[in-house]
Amino acid sequence: MSLPDRMKAVEITAAGGPQVLHLTERATPLAGDDEIVIKVAFAGVNRPDALQRAGLYAPPAGASDLPGLEVSGTVAAVGAGVRDWVVGDQVCALTPGGGYAEYVACNAGHAMPVPAGMSLKQAACLPETYFTVWTNVFERGALKSGEVFLVHGGSSGIGTTAIQLARAFGARVFATAGSAEKCKACENLGAERAINYHDTDFVKVMQAEGGANLILDMVGGDYIARNLKSLAEDGRLVNIAFLQGPKAEINFAAVMARRLTITGSTLRPRTDAVKSAIADALVSKVWPLIAAGQVGPVVDSSFPLAGAVQAHQRLEASHHIGKIVLEVA
Incomplete structure (x- = not known):
């Protein structure tokens, strides 16, 4: 899968309310060592995204300044040292930031297979929560x-x-x-x-x-x-x-x-190794429950990537039940 040089993304233009979110273009990320690049289908919308937008939750050093901590999609590139994923695999993943975009890079150990029978929209609601x-x-x-x-x-x-x-x-x-x-x-x-x-x-x-x-x-x-x-x-x-x-x-x-x-605890500052261990535990202990229909995400609503403002407005109005997602592709 060839990656474009540029991609659509939603950036935070200044600290403030939902209106500071703007659709823009950014350089497409590359896969570093032990990383994968995901072609994003859906991105989850979460309270930490709103806190980051308001200037109250800075991304850790080295992370993307774009909001978005969970996505689903297709592996588009793999970096050196990655053995568990190949281009074309469908995954959902915890990201250090950057999920509100057409492509995002993340540690390969923080990605998980999309549970059997689950849509990519539903899968985007899994990682962060x-x-x-x-x-x-x-x-x-x-x-x-x-x-x-x-x-x-x-x-x-x-x-x-x-x-x-x-x-x-x-x-x-x-x-x-x-x-x-x-x-x-x-x-x-x-x-x-x-x-x-x-x-x-x-x-x-x-x-x-x-x-x-x-x-x-x-x-x-x-x-x-x-x-x-x-x-x-x-x-x-x-x-x-x-x-x-x-x-x-x-x-x-x-x-x-x-x-x-x-x-x-807070999740975002935890080490890559800790997050990988959590991912392994979920796949081992929780993914079978999802496959059996015992548990699963509750999807409240979805918005296009260009509708991130409206998604954040719904999140902060607290009218939703379950998860809000952005449809990226």
Whole structure:
């Protein structure tokens, strides 16, 4: 497959709102050592993209300045040292940036085969959310069968993934969401109960259940202290984002007395080796569940590459259920 010298891409022209996203032309990336270049079919749209656009989440050194952390498509070129992929393979991949473009380069170990029977549109919804949920819920959070699990933002891309995977691995699943429609969607995906945070206190619900063994939170702010009150003894709180801010006042005496664990992580700065190991775990442990129809992405909507502004507007309005994607090719 011959690569063109130039490609269409969406760039961030300045820090700001969705309107700073502009369709442009860039040089087509080349495959470095241990890298592949993917001809992008679809690109996932995620909260970190919006944070980067707003000037709050700078790409790591050496990464593309273009937004876009997950794609699906076809391998268009392979670099030296790549053994697992050949030109023409269909893949989905976690990217260090640059996904909002016709071509993107990424570490070959961060690509995964498109699950059998899955469309490229669906496959583009897998990498960012499944990497995040797997490493935070099952590796860092150590969720076990029979435990009580609470995920905030249950109707988001992360939330819909976490609900399905936690249920598939035998946990009792609870979720919070902001409308009756979103709560129903969470329950349809396997949540035992979805809590509308506008009219019900999730702390009281979880305390009535004996507390959550694990909470996955992307809200932060005053949810941090409320999460600690919602945990069972020896419970774990994993934070992956802070939509309401990263600071809170908490009583560490209660943390000590009830032996609580507070942890969290971000995915983008992790090493190539760590991300490759997560990819291997997903293909081994989760891809069979996808093939069996037990779990899968929830696709909310798609927009053309030139419609990235509208995609970000929908993301930030929080009207979506599941994932938003850009159709690139």
